[in-house]
Amino acid sequence: MWQALHQKLNDKGLTVITVAMDSDPEAARPFIEAAQPVHPSLIDRDHLIAGLFNLVNVPQAIWIDEDGKIVRPPETAGVAEEFRHGLDRKTGAMAPEAAARNEKIRSVYVGAIADWIAQGPASRHVLDPTHARDRVRLPDTDIEEAHVHFRLAQALLRRGRSDEAVTPIETARALHPDSWTIWRQTAAKNERGLATHDAFFARVDAAPAGGVYAPVDMDGMPE
Amino acid sequence: MTENEAGIYVTIVSEQGERDVANARIMDDDLWLPVDALPEALGWTLKPEGLCREAVCIPLPRGHEDSYAANGFVNASAFWRLTDRCATRSAAGDIWVFGANARERAGALLSLEAPDFTLPDLSGRMHSLSDYRGRKIYLVTWASW
Numbered sequence A: 001m002w003q004a005l006h007q008k009l010n011d012k013g014l015t016v017i018t019v020a021m022d023s024d025p026e027a028a029r030p031f032i033e034a035a036q037p038v039h040p041s042l043i044d045r046d047h048l049i050a051g052l053f054n055l056v057n058v059p060q061a062i063w064i065d066e067d068g069k070i071v072r073p074p075e076t077a078g079v080a081e082e083f084r085h086g087l088d089r090k091t092g093a094m095a096p097e098a099a100a101r102n103e104k105i106r107s108v109y110v111g112a113i114a115d116w117i118a119q120g121p122a123s124r125h126v127l128d129p130t131h132a133r134d135r136v137r138l139p140d141t142d143i144e145e146a147h148v149h150f151r152l153a154q155a156l157l158r159r160g161r162s163d164e165a166v167t168p169i170e171t172a173r174a175l176h177p178d179s180w181t182i183w184r185q186t187a188a189k190n191e192r193g194l195a196t197h198d199a200f201f202a203r204v205d206a207a208p209a210g211g212v213y214a215p216v217d218m219d220g221m222p223e
Numbered sequence B: 001m002t003e004n005e006a007g008i009y010v011t012i013v014s015e016q017g018e019r020d021v022a023n024a025r026i027m028d029d030d031l032w033l034p035v036d037a038l039p040e041a042l043g044w045t046l047k048p049e050g051l052c053r054e055a056v057c058i059p060l061p062r063g064h065e066d067s068y069a070a071n072g073f074v075n076a077s078a079f080w081r082l083t084d085r086c087a088t089r090s091a092a093g094d095i096w097v098f099g100a101n102a103r104e105r106a107g108a109l110l111s112l113e114a115p116d117f118t119l120p121d122l123s124g125r126m127h128s129l130s131d132y133r134g135r136k137i138y139l140v141t142w143a144s145w
Helices: A002-012 A025-035 A048-053 A096-122 A129-135 A141-158 A162-175 A180-185 A198-206 B035-042 B076-082 B102-110
Strands: A014-020 A041-043 A060-064 A070-076 B008-014 B017-027 B030-034 B045-047 B050-053 B056-058 B073-075 B087-089 B095-098 B118-120 B126-128 B136-142
Touching: A002 A014, A002 A096, A002 B136, A014 A025, A025 A041, A041 B118, A048 A141, A048 B102, A070 A129, A096 B136, A141 A162, A141 A180, A141 B008, A141 B087, A141 B095, A141 B102, A162 A180, B008 B035, B017 B035, B030 B035, B030 B076, B035 B045, B035 B073, B035 B076, B073 B076, B076 B087, B076 B095
Parallel strands: A014 A041, A014 B136, B008 B095
Antiparallel strands: A060 A070, A060 B136, B008 B017, B017 B030, B030 B073, B045 B050, B050 B056, B087 B095, B118 B126
């Protein structure tokens, strides 16, 4: 999807940069090779950009203008929480109304990116600095501590020292309970490489509305 | 800090990446690094005015300089505490992670200046966000999991 956007709007000034938050690049490889991206498709083993931009889940996105200024701070990249009620957890099928709403949100969001590329700073989706700042979620010391413990766990895991990684993983999760990236990266995976087992859904069910994917606050989104 | 302690190898994990440093010393649970290793491992350099990174120099607390720099070593752990940066280490003491200061990170985000980073693609080629200055960048995360 991002590949198509990049190809469509690249000669209008857009560069899409995708970042896989995957501690094992080999887990990301099949997806990247299947997409054959012509845009920069990067791997962030230690989730460094989660620290830099204070990210909590995937997909999240940041819009950055030609001068390196953030014109839309980190936000959910056009997905919604429809799966929380619309997904059949046994079959993996989405209820049609939920799927339709997801698709509507996705198309409004992608349309907004195209509008930004066409209109530049005049686009109604570009936030002025005051509004942009209002939307920035600020990291606190617990969050920074969590990232440090997460990095220690990753360094230990890369050396095959999984027993020693248990404590830093638990510490990171406890210090940053809002982070799905820390939780899912360090959770057990099923045979398809997904952390979508009972413990995941228990965590989803315990989260408040917007606690998995914060709603995208954007003109034109459905109610 | 005495000079007859045996040096050890440690791995330093920081925004500089991962670096192995020889001849380090652990004293009272603090990590002392050879002055020469500091710039590459942590991005800081010991100068007469204090510990410096780019244009910023942080003076060592007056009267307590020896707790931070002595005999060709710098107490990296103490400096990190002094500057409210987060750090941790493996139980075995061989891997030390030096992280960020939350207020600095928050301030950087509020400046709306996109923080630069450098990451590899699948082929190992490195890309920096700043390489793409002059373009509109749509930066988006995903994961296999």
